[in-house]
Amino acid sequence: MSKYVLAINPGSTSTKVAIFEAYELINEKNLNHSTEELEKFKKITDQYDLRKDLILEWLEEININIDDLKAIVGRGGLLRPMPGGTYEITEPMLEDLKIGIQGEHASNLGGLIANSIAKMGDIKAYIVDPVAVDEFDDVARISGIPEIERRSLGHALNIKAVGHRVATELNKRFNDASLIIAHLGGGISVAPVQKGRILDYNNANEMGPFSPERTGSLPVGDLANLCFSGKYTYSEMKVKLRGKGGLTAYLGTNDGREVQKMIDSGDERAKLIYEAMGYQIAKEIGAMATVLKGDIDAIVLTGGLAYSKKLVEFISPMIDFIAPVILKPGGDEMVALNEGTQRVLIGDEVAKIYENEVVFR
Numbered sequence: 001m002s003k004y005v006l007a008i009n010p011g012s013t014s015t016k017v018a019i020f021e022a023y024e025l026i027n028e029k030n031l032n033h034s035t036e037e038l039e040k041f042k043k044i045t046d047q048y049d050l051r052k053d054l055i056l057e058w059l060e061e062i063n064i065n066i067d068d069l070k071a072i073v074g075r076g077g078l079l080r081p082m083p084g085g086t087y088e089i090t091e092p093m094l095e096d097l098k099i100g101i102q103g104e105h106a107s108n109l110g111g112l113i114a115n116s117i118a119k120m121g122d123i124k125a126y127i128v129d130p131v132a133v134d135e136f137d138d139v140a141r142i143s144g145i146p147e148i149e150r151r152s153l154g155h156a157l158n159i160k161a162v163g164h165r166v167a168t169e170l171n172k173r174f175n176d177a178s179l180i181i182a183h184l185g186g187g188i189s190v191a192p193v194q195k196g197r198i199l200d201y202n203n204a205n206e207m208g209p210f211s212p213e214r215t216g217s218l219p220v221g222d223l224a225n226l227c228f229s230g231k232y233t234y235s236e237m238k239v240k241l242r243g244k245g246g247l248t249a250y251l252g253t254n255d256g257r258e259v260q261k262m263i264d265s266g267d268e269r270a271k272l273i274y275e276a277m278g279y280q281i282a283k284e285i286g287a288m289a290t291v292l293k294g295d296i297d298a299i300v301l302t303g304g305l306a307y308s309k310k311l312v313e314f315i316s317p318m319i320d321f322i323a324p325v326i327l328k329p330g331g332d333e334m335v336a337l338n339e340g341t342q343r344v345l346i347g348d349e350v351a352k353i354y355e356n357e358v359v360f361r
Helices: 044-061 091-099 108-118 156-169 220-227 234-241 246-251 256-264 268-291 309-319 333-345
Strands: 004-010 014-021 024-032 069-075 086-088 124-128 142-145 178-184 188-194 298-303 325-329
Touching (some): 004 044, 004 108, 004 333, 014 044, 024 044, 024 333, 069 108, 086 333, 091 108, 108 124, 156 178, 156 188, 156 333, 188 268, 246 256, 256 309, 298 309, 309 325
Parallel strands (some): 069 124, 178 298, 298 325
Antiparallel strands (some): 004 014, 014 024, 086 124
């Protein structure tokens, strides 16, 4: 009898796979791909067969047959802007994943591989809350210059998953709750979530608080001067803003645990920089409280940095006057993918259908 859900999450140099029975994790593995292997492929979608074959080999190793699977879920890719939720994989979605409608990314392979394996049996395939989730009101899109629109790009998968869990703890349905959820990871997204919708958030790649490796918002005049100073190429500036910014630029590490060690050893500069990151996170949470007009059930701190006692202790007193602060450290994408699938399987949600002839807004 079919009873398992297979979750597939392709990353830049690995493919995470997991087997769930209902909400219980049965088995998981990180299938690593060497640089030499991946360099053979011109496009990310060309890696399809390599990654799919490794997944099938892993299923054989753990004695899971295709007939044992009741559903397969892949990490959603860079699709067209779309409302959040669990989506059944359809041909229009596959077309957009293949061409990379909003760009090339390893996550585009999630839906493609999930669909292919599902076709080997009578199995439904899904994606859950991809990066492309866009539920902004139009007022949130205006940037201040007509040539640039604020875009909805953030940690939607973890934000929505954590929102469901916290709403349950508050004895509410997710669609009835009003939350501010701050995902604190390599990038930082702070989202006001009302009745299941992400009404706004900072683009974690280029706005909001600085993070372990991203600069966040910068004084635009000084940034323009730096860009045209002749010191950096376009490519170098891109890396400086995303990858070598934030804690990495100031302290030479993107690991909050290492920063904590520096602080514990008496490094006052490390303390200042870490607290400055917390200060900016708290300010962003305060700003997003205005979007919800102060009607907030809870503020949730999630992501890897929410494990940092020092950071949480700095942020919490700045924001707990707004609403109770709840900690949900970590951000297990595999669990979130399974939870989205289970909500459809048990009938709590109806799977959505993606169409590629319109941009969802």
